[in-house]
Amino acid sequence: MTQHSALQTLIGLAKDDVDAATQKLGRVQRERGEVEKQLQSLITYRDEYHARFTAAARSGMAAGNVRNFQAFIDTLDAAIEQQRRILEQATERVEAAKPEWQRTKQKLGSYEVLQKRQEEAAALKQARRDQRDSDEFAARALRMRSSQQHS
Template sequence: MAKPSPLDTLADLAQNDTDAAARELGRLQGLRTQAEQQLNQLTQYRHEYRARMQAVAAEGMTSSRWQDFSRFLDSLDQAIRQQTAALAKAEADLLAGRNRWQHQKRRLNSFDTLIARAEAREEQVAARREQRANDEYAARLARTAATRLG
């Protein structure tokens, strides 16, 4: 078995880095999806709570009850703002993770290209060596035949 070349070692390391970046990208995608779902849930809950508040207000409510509803809506709005910021951060992290993965993938592809070129050069050298050996063998046969005839 042939000894692995330094390029093979570097390609293996690049493959490990690419795999790690892909796993991290998957994790970041999951976090982004989770943040989006939480924001959607908060927004939906706020919408439902506001509708309930309007229904109760239509029947009449005390000012203290109105303040309670308003305070809770304010706290929901604050939670929605925080979750919107969390979603924006998750999207930025996902974009950075995607860029890291793409960089690692390009690096791996570069090593693969270099390895393919090195293998092609080795095959050319081997083919020339074989051709030279065949040419020398044919020349020897010709010389041997000429000396027998001559």
């Protein structure tokens, strides 16, 4: 019985580990998605701003406005590059969390296999015990009938 309780404890702890690893993986995946969305927003904004500037520049523009535009585009490009680095880091966190999640799932699966084997062994042992008891009962009944017939 102690072995059964120990295995149940291990399964419970392994389930907690799987839950924690699942939550962590989900969190880093959500974070990565948010970072990617922010990157796409920056890229879209840069493209729209560049298109508006190009359209306005066709009809003529002061040199100061061109310098301001270029400075702003440079700032946007720097932000986009920084966001790309953040995205790479977020992707690395996701890739690092996946093996941990898989390891915890595998560990839980191993414990569950052990539990199933333990239950099957206990059921087989009980079936043998039941068969032995049944055989003994039948043998006793036969002996009693036999002794009653000889009396």
